[in-house]
Amino acid sequence: MLKDLSVSFSPHISQALSTRTVMVDVVIGLAPAIAAAGYYFRLRALILISTCVIASVATEWVCNIVRKKACSLGDFSAVVTGIILALSLPPRLPVWTAVIGSVFAIAIGKMVFGGLGSNIFNPAMAGRTFLAVSFGTLMTTWATPATIDGKMPKIAAENMIHARTQATPLAWSKMAIKNQLGADIYGEQNFKWTVTGEVGGCLGETSVIALAIGLGYLLMRRTIAFHIPLAVALSAFVFGTITYWIDSYSYVQPFYHLTSGGLLLCAFFIATDPVTAPLTRRGMWIFGIGVGGLTMLIRVFGGYPEGVMFSVLIMNAVTPLIDRLCKRVPAGGKPSVT
Amino acid sequence: MGKLKHFIEQSWLLIVSSFVFGLLLAATNYALEPTIRQNRIDKLNRLAKGLLPDAVHFREVVERIELTSSRGKTSDIAVYKGEGDGEKCVGWSFTVSGSGFADRIDLVVAVDAKFENFAGYDVLMSNETPGFGDRIKDKDYYFWKQFKKGLPVGQLKLVTSGDPEKVDSEIVAISGATISSEAVVRILNDTVGQIKEQMAKKGLISNGK
Amino acid sequence: MDTLNALVLAFISMVIINNLVFTKFLGTCPYLGVSGRIDMAFGMGMAVTFVVTLSGVLTYMINNWILMRFGLEVARYVCFILVIAGAVQLVEMYLRKFFPSLYESFGIFLPLITTNCAILGLCLFLDLWGVDSLILAAVESFGAGIGFTMAICIMAGIRENLQLADVPGCLKGAPITLITAGLLAMAFMGFAGMIR
């Protein structure tokens, strides 16, 4: 009866929580965004998402075999990477391109560093950036949501002959800078479109409502802390407000920056990737402000209409320095003698 | 004295070899300099000829043309006259530059004899992203072809959508590289008009006819 | 005001947009050599900044005021490398004499810097870009040094984290550093086209 007593370090009980539950929670949090993507982009969304997930998981599986490591698919992190990558892709992207992106994300972005937890850069964003850098045209070709049959002004793909980039809400912002019509662009109608998600854009980024529901779930489950999302959104908002104050003809309304493009997807699901974000609360604030600020810097002054992927990668790179900067001091102060 | 001797003892090899290397360099330079210079001229000619196929050779116009950039800096450029059979003027060519997406872009531009229509441009130097802005060089791409079709000289306008087949002052940008496209258009807008004006002033072309 | 603006932009451009390491592949060897010691990386970066600024200015003067004036361009490379070697020597002697503590902290890096291609590379690029004023040359060289310091410090930070990571054996060391550098270079492409 009292045989085979196991001995281990204390504590002997633990919270009913595992890496898998954390990752599954993120998938659940992403579910509304996935549903919105399916609603607006129909089959394309489902094809892209399943392609990315399958390719990511398969890549991780192969990497495990090559390294002769135990199978790590059970932690579901590859699934999350696949979904987030897919949600950040334009709907019309060819399937094989999505496969290249997923393979790059998992193999180069994650597994060469040692797999889950060791990667320095956000794998999904690394994969997306690789695609953006490699296949620029494909990655800036947007589709009209299936719900509006190309009736929408300016957003719809009017001219697909040359597969030209089409104006997404962010392109409006660039247009505002160029043509001095910031004040005109922002209207109630446009705002409504960007909130519900009935606009062109990447699969998962268009619907603010769906993202907000997901955020609520993650916060409720304490999967993420509120610091990073808040810092990203706040800093972007402040940046946008300042530019808007300075010149409301050249720059669009700050709210508009928040609801358009990938900013909220990034703030809620990407910048919050625990592996590549700082550990401490103070670090999270710095990180979030960096992501939001850099995104806006690139949006407003840079060459690209969207800055999310670059700002996330750059802040990922400085995360070790942030962690060092925010090194915690023990509760009792630094020991006088070591 | 002893110090000098010591110095020479220590470093005679250095002094001698500096001398020898100097000579070696001078000799090589002397031997290759003309070829190098000719290379540069050949390249310009080749590019210009690609734009003005009728030209047999190019001659530098003696007068220098002064350009004022939008920042207010002035610079001199040389304009070459393309001469066909029997010294007939078939067009003009010159190099202009401006800033692109990543770095400076140097363009060779050719216009017809009357300075009325573009004969096209070619890229002398650019550092744009391969696959994006790099396509301003791509002769098979619609962007480049728009300038080859005898576009009238004048203010060009860049648009992101439109029909690149139509010959008008609306230039359809390269998708994903609006900035590079814009740079080309801007460089042309900023310089070609000025050059035309000064050439007309100097009586090299007849104005307004 | 305009000049000042141009100088500030030139500086920022050299630090983040045209970063020598990320866009021009210069100074890769020290980049691969950095350990997880951020203080060492910072010292190295500072030493490079110091020398690169000095050499940028000196070579600019020699190039524009002597070589170009007398048609001696053919001797450009020889002169540049001698100037750099001389500058390093000078700095070393100067530091040893007047700032022994500073010499202690980054003196060890100084001899290594002579063969750091970032320095020669920058001098050559200044020439290639046709930088046309001494102050601009100085600002750009200083910016290049700071950009190098930033890059090397970021890398040192990442290396510290990688110490604890389960990197595959065959990729440990230089390979993973190269891959990281690649992803970093990709991230920094985001600033392209920012200053025109």
Place this chain on the structure above:
Amino acid sequence: MAAKIKGRLSFRGGVHPPERKGITCESAIQAGPAVKEVAIMLSQHIGAPCRAVVEKGAEVEAGQKVGDCDAFVCAPVHSPIAGKVKEIGLRSHAVLGRTLAVVISAEAETSPVQPAWELKGDFDASAYSSGQICEAIREGGLVGMGGAGFPTRVKIEPNPQKPNETMIINGCECEPYITCDYRMMLERTNQIVAGVKLAKAASGCSRAIFAIEDNKPAAIEAVSTALRGSNDIEMAVVKTKYPQGGERQLINSVLRKRVPTGGIPPMIGVVVLNVATTAAIADAVVNKRPLTHRVVTVSGEAIARPGNYYVAIGTLAGDLIEFCGGVTRQSAKVIMGGPMMGLAIADLDTPLTKTSGAITVLTKEQIGKAKFKRQQTACIRCGRCLAVCPENLNPTKIAHAVKSNLLELAQSYYLNACMECGCCSYVCPANIELTGYIKTGKIFVARQKKRMPQ
């Protein structure tokens, strides 16, 4: 009426494990198993180990001193039963491994008899001088009964260089399952209060604060009632949270003061005493009874008759479990102490010591939920461990540095400031045994220091 300290008395970090005190909180203290043989460990506490003062074969009486030493940081040990010294040999010690113990065997089984607690609420400590109290405490072999077992005399004795100012009586009992202190506070209230008065008088503290977690209203009620009339002892109802009972946390919660890292409470003039210790003080000073018995909570889902038992120190853990009806379900882990900080033992012949406040027996299912059964993944840097660390450390960094054998890096992240509370391991979703790595790291560092004396 005792003054009550107001405010939200808590600290930053910490966790809320399921309390599970319901299993034993209603069970009054009963007599524990009758024993025929006890093994008194000669090393029961931090500080110098005792030397046996009896020979093999010698007859000892109940309460007779069997081990002592001259070191300052030391407390003697006594025999709880009358019998014969069977041997002085090695026995399993929960913390120290195999160490020397005096084994005493009696002719017949002796049942522990709970003394009559005759003290009244209006006990007057002024009858005893400080020296007298200290001497009685030392002779009684009192050590801290809250965990580490530091000799109580050393703590209390006034230090002219650093006078004691405040005394905190630790009635938090924040570990899950354990209720021995709670029962003590309900049933031996007067004795505890008397002990506090004695300790306060002896230590020269101007303040004494009784701290109890807010999940024990009955204990708060009982203690407040007993403190009526002694208005120099304050009450502090602190927030229920693990490890509220850790002295560094408790001091922070109650006094808003921080004990320096690597330092001890006396450095800021504070003395922290466990309630069981204060009860023992009263017993030692007033009744001249040495510390030979203590209350032990035997709990866990697998125990047939869980409860609080008055047990002779030196009783074997197995005997106590047997006495409680043995285990009913498939049990997998026997823990000396609570599930958060206690030590799992493999040898049921491990004797109880003065600091063993509990034995917890966990079932397979419960362990299934604990670390080692579930698969450990890589750290996902979620930061939970940082968020809960009461000492504001970076547990993942320390643990991974230890794992990679980078002890210097670990120390640069303040390895030694960890108090091993286990919060970080408790919350880690990747199931990493952070506390375990940290403990290992501390041992490595200690070994290294020993090898390379400065």
Place this chain on the structure above:
Amino acid sequence: MANEGEARAGVYKDTLLAGLWRENPVFRLLLGMCPTLAVTAAVKPALTMGCCVIFVLVCSNVIVSLMRHLLKPHLRILMFTLTIATFVTIADLILRAYVPVMSETLGPYVPLIIVNCIIICRAEACASKNGVVVSIIDAVGMGVGFTGTLCVLAGIREVLATGKIFEVAVMPGSFLPWAAMGMPVGAFVTLGLMLGLVNLTSKARR
């Protein structure tokens, strides 16, 4: 006599092979990384670069070997640098005269050969200690090893970045080029993976 000749031939062969693989400057010694990365967007510039390095390496090794007995210790490095800079300038002039297109593509990376560690390292490690013949063989071995590595790297990058190699299309028509491979990312990541592969094979052998 014959034996001696054989022994010498053995030394030569060893020296040659060392540079090609065993002590390959890029893979094994991690030297000259900057040009390796910068000029390998396509095979042609890589090959040109390699040839320049071979030229400079051979010339400087010969000169250094010839004057190895005359070198004063404290002026040694200065002499090396001077020699190398001279030959690099000559190589640059030749390129500009005869392959102007490549000269433009390579830009400042040709003069940067001056600080390429391989050359000074060989001058120091080999030429200043050995006779002319061994120095030449060493230079050729190292140079060819360097060039070969450059070309392999450049080949991979060019095929993926443009679908062509030596400007001849090799990929199926439906292949869309991966522009990233032509950029710094491609250079760093490909070289990193190649180094990893080399480490793997050498470990497997051992």
